[in-house]
Amino acid sequence: MLDDPLRLALAQGWVLGESGLRDDDLAEDLAADDSNNRRFGDMLAVLAEHWRSVYTTLRHGAGLRKAVNVVGADMELVVMTAPERIGCYPDGATIPVHSFVTRLEADDWVIAALARRLPVPGWPPSEQNVPGLEIDV
Numbered sequence: 001m002l003d004d005p006l007r008l009a010l011a012q013g014w015v016l017g018e019s020g021l022r023d024d025d026l027a028e029d030l031a032a033d034d035s036n037n038r039r040f041g042d043m044l045a046v047l048a049e050h051w052r053s054v055y056t057t058l059r060h061g062a063g064l065r066k067a068v069n070v071v072g073a074d075m076e077l078v079v080m081t082a083p084e085r086i087g088c089y090p091d092g093a094t095i096p097v098h099s100f101v102t103r104l105e106a107d108d109w110v111i112a113a114l115a116r117r118l119p120v121p122g123w124p125p126s127e128q129n130v131p132g133l134e135i136d137v
Helices: 004-019 024-031 040-054
Strands: 069-072 075-081 098-105 108-113 117-120 126-129
Touching (some): 004 024, 004 117
Antiparallel strands (some): 117 126
């Protein structure tokens, strides 16, 4: 599950890319947790295609690269990689990983960011650095 700011930023990015227009009502409708907007399927298809490409290494499973890192009082950084990449590596070695920031919302953990930066809804949507997450794990 995605948190509200991430859903809204994704919807705004899609609306802007599709029409070039800033349509707050459409973006908010598409970002709703229970959206039944007729264009929701179109947006989801574009996002899913993109995510399938980006996260292809996680398609057949995933493992935590390193212990979960606390980002704030209610957030954690989760770094994942393909199962065959889990293990010990010498200092300076690089392996492909994907970083997600999760946030505790009510009693559930939700994805707050698909990278080491938090989304900032707006026209255009942007991202904000999280102190301490600029350093590779």
